[in-house]
Each structure stands twice: as C-alpha cells, then as structure tokens.
Amino acid sequence: MKLSRNKIFFLGLCFVFFLSHASSASDTKLKVVASIAPLADFARQVGGDKVVVTLLLPPGASPHTYEPTPRTMQEISQAKIFIKIGAGLEFWADKLVAAAAKDVVTVDCSRGVALIHALDHEKHGAGNVDPHYWLDPVIAIGMVKKIEEAYAKADPADSSYFAQRASSYIAVLTALDKQIAETVKTFRTREYVTFHPAWNYFSRRYGLTVAGVIEEGPGKEPTARHIDRILREIRRLKIRVVFAETQFSPRMAEAIAREAGGRVLMLDPIGGQKERASYIGMMRYNLALMKKAMG
Amino acid sequence: MPEALASPFMQKALMAGVLVSLLTGLISTFVVLRKMSFVGAGISHAAFGGVAIGFYAGFNPLLAAVVYAVIVAIGIETTAKRGRISEDVSIGIFYSISMAIGIALVSLSQSYNIDLFGYLFGNILAITHDEIILTLITSAVVIAIILFFLKELFLITYNEELARVSGIRVNLLNILFLVALSVSIVVSIRIVGIIMVSALLVVPGATARLFAKGLRSMIAISCAAGLVSVVAGLFFSYQYDIAPGAGIVLTSAVIFFTSLVLKKRG
Incomplete structure (x- = not known):
C-alpha cells in the first residue's frame, strides 16, 4: 500500500489530537506537580481527593540523571501548582516547569528553613546549600503547612477541608518525630558513614554525627585516598555497617564493607516505592536500618 | 608510595590494572596498525547497550556486554560490506543505536541505581575478587589466542590480499580478532570506563609505533607502555587524590x- 502525502498528514494530525486529549478525565480537581516522592506524598496527604498529584522524579531515579518523557511534560503543562524543595535541588526540573506550564504557582518549601551550608565541596546545582532538609520530620511539618496555604489560595472553597487534613497529618509527623527521637536515644553509637551527603538535617535534629561520606558529590568517583580515610573511620568507630542508598549503585559501599568486614544496608532518602512509598513508611524504614546498624 | 601500597583498594586495583594493561597492550598493537581505533571506540560505547540489557534482563551485565559487543563488532x-x-x-x-537502547532500557526499568557513572568512567577501586579472577582468565585466553595466530594476524595486518592468497x-x-577486541574492551570498561x-x-600502540623495529618489539613496547601507564597512573591518582581512571589516561598521554x-630529537 502506498500512502499519499495527504494521508500521512491526516494520520499525523490524528496522532497529535489523540496525544493532547489522552488525559482529560479529572478536569475539576486541582492539578499539582511535585518534584520528589516525599513532596508528592505531602501533597496527597493534604489534598485528599480534591487534588491530582503528578510526581516528576520516578521512584528509584536520581535527579542527577533525570530526563523527562513526553507524557510527563504533558502532565506538567496542565498543572496549577508546582511544589519543590528548592535550595538548588530541582536544577533538573525548574526549566521543564517553566517551559511546560505558563501560569503555575511555585511553592518553594525551603523558604524559612534554616539551611545547612555544605562544608565539603558538594554541590547540588547552584550554591553550596544542602537541600536534604525533608529528612527532618520537624521541618516536614513546616512544609505541610506551606502546601496547605498554597492549596487554600488556589481553591478557597475547599480551604477548611485542606486545613483539617493538614492538621491530622501534622499529628502523624509529630508522632514520627517522637518515635525517632526515642529510638535514637537507645543507639550504642552516634556516628555513622553514609553514601551521599543526605543525612545532615536528620543528624542535626537527633544528635547524630556523620563521620564520613563515601561519594561527596553526585557522580563524583571516590579516590583511593578518600576511601582509605573512610575505612580508617569505620575501623576507629568499630562500625559493622556501611550505608548505601537505593538511588545509587552499592558497588563502592560493598567494596568498603568487604574490607571492613561489615555489610551494606540501603538507606533511602527519597522513597516512593515498596514499603517506602509514603514519607512515614520511608522514615520508619530508614530508622529501622539505623537501629540495626547502630542500636 | 608505601602508604598507597598498604591500601587494600590500591592492591586490588593494581592487580586488575596490570592484567588489563598487558591484554590491551597486545591488542593495541593491532588496533593501531590496522587503523581500528574508531572501531574500538564504537564497540566500547556499544557495550553500554549490552550492560543495560544485562541489568534489564537480570543477568550479569559484563557478560551481557561481551556477547552484545561481539554481535555489534560483527x-x-x-x-559495512553489504551496505556499501x-x-x-x-x-x-551501531554505536548510537546501542547507546539509545541502553538509555531506553534505563528509562523503562524505573531504577537508576545502575552503576551508570561506574561504567562510563570506570571504577577500578570497587573491583571484586571474582572480577579479578575473571579478568585473569579472559586475559590469559585472549592473549594465548592472539599469540597462537600471531603469524597469520601479522600477515593480514600488512597485506590482507597476500594473506588470502597464501591460504590463510x-x-x-x-572475526576472531573482533571477538578478542570486544572481550578486551569489556574487561577494560571496569578499569577506565x-x-x-x-x-x-x-x-600504548601509538607509543610503541614510535620506537618499534618489528611487530614483536612493538608488542613488547606497547605492553610496557600500557603497564607503566596503569601502575604510574594509579600511584599518581593516589598521590594527588584524583579519580584513578583519569589518572591512568593522563599518565598514558x-x-x-x-x-x-624524544623521538623527534633523537
């Protein structure tokens, strides 16, 4: 069969039409885009069935190797609210959202947070600020409040619904904070080695110390000298566990653990999948692993 | 230097590095003489597709890369022959298709904790005991095969028509050489990426060509140049606290x- 030029044009037009109307089922709900899984969970907890939340960074993915699919771009273009961590974490998303959605309201959760300035040379996009503050549940409470404010502004009719959901979720976060504080108190050691510098806020809140970081920057291959330093720290502290992270290859951590005679446990700072699907689930998972290693 | 040698990571890296440098030193001679350096670069990028297939299908990524690299090489x-x-x-x-297959599979697998950077830039410090054994075996087999057919390969390199006429x-x-090349490339990926x-x-082959009088001396010099690059590069990277892969490449340069x-002056 030979297709004429007109037929090809017509088929192409059908295809474009199909694409642009593929997802128009939930038109009345508030459309929200969240950059990472913990934010998407907060957005759903506060929004309940009045919002539709799209997560930008798929579970298991690292922001450092992210590239959006056409479908993601389509979903972003319909969003009214974009919730982000800020502090330079979304270097991969800011441009996308600006390109896809013209009248989007951006909620930068880092506003008002006492950010930690990285002492090392780690850089997440712009500046030397450590963006992993969501791993502190007390800061997370403030984030939930910011999301609730943004919802109430975008959809005033449902503001009491959002307020009620936010306050009941904050109660859950408060309980989580208490649970972590009590568990950490029982730890035998307060120093630990992590894979990537994500745990500074968590450590600050609960009085832990990060003794060493295997990979100081994303994709920055550790040098022999650096690994030797980490190994010495592990031996000095008599740590039996090296923490790796689910978004990165555990190869280097495994090599260090072999030398130190310990084993590798996988912390998860982003979550979004399996038992770590929710923020609470993810934090409990991490706490359980830390207890195994340090308790 | 004694401090570097005391490091268990450096010890393993040196073992693996010495093996690989001898293997690639030998292969490099033919790559340079037969003007196959772009074939080498193409196959090494294609291996990325093989690694991703291995991850996606759930079997050993390096093994998948070897098989895939051989298929791509052939x-x-x-x-080239059939398509004029x-x-x-x-x-x-071939190499852009293979890279694309790799990236597509990474998107599909929804799990990026594939050691992407490790494969792209090498990760000799994280090498395991098993991988050293695997490197030892593959290097030995490939070196043995090349040395066994040395005369024939030599003739083909200098005059393919003459080789054909004389019954080789x-x-x-x-094809055998392409397989050897592919295997060497995949083994080296762990070291320098x-x-x-x-x-x-x-x-190493290019360096050897400057001084060599014949094929055998070229092979010897090439292996030596590769060996010195890897060993000195590793110490250099320890001394100045830089990534080992880059240290090795810069030393060889x-x-x-x-x-x-020196050659121009001499």
Missing part, C-alpha cells in the same frame, strides 16, 4: 607525548 563489519558504506559510517550507526582464512581470523577505553586501546618529543 554487525559493523557485515553492514564505509566502516566509520557503520560504526556511527582471513575472514575467520578477522567506556569513555576512556580508547586510551588503553590506542595510546604524558608517556606518549614525551616519547614523541
């Missing part, structure tokens, strides 16, 4: 350019 040759295109065009086609099975040996494999495949200057 694909490059046959497409020159070899560099065929390489361009040129096509079979060409996909992007820098060319350094081990090209630079220094050796090459120093040789070039």
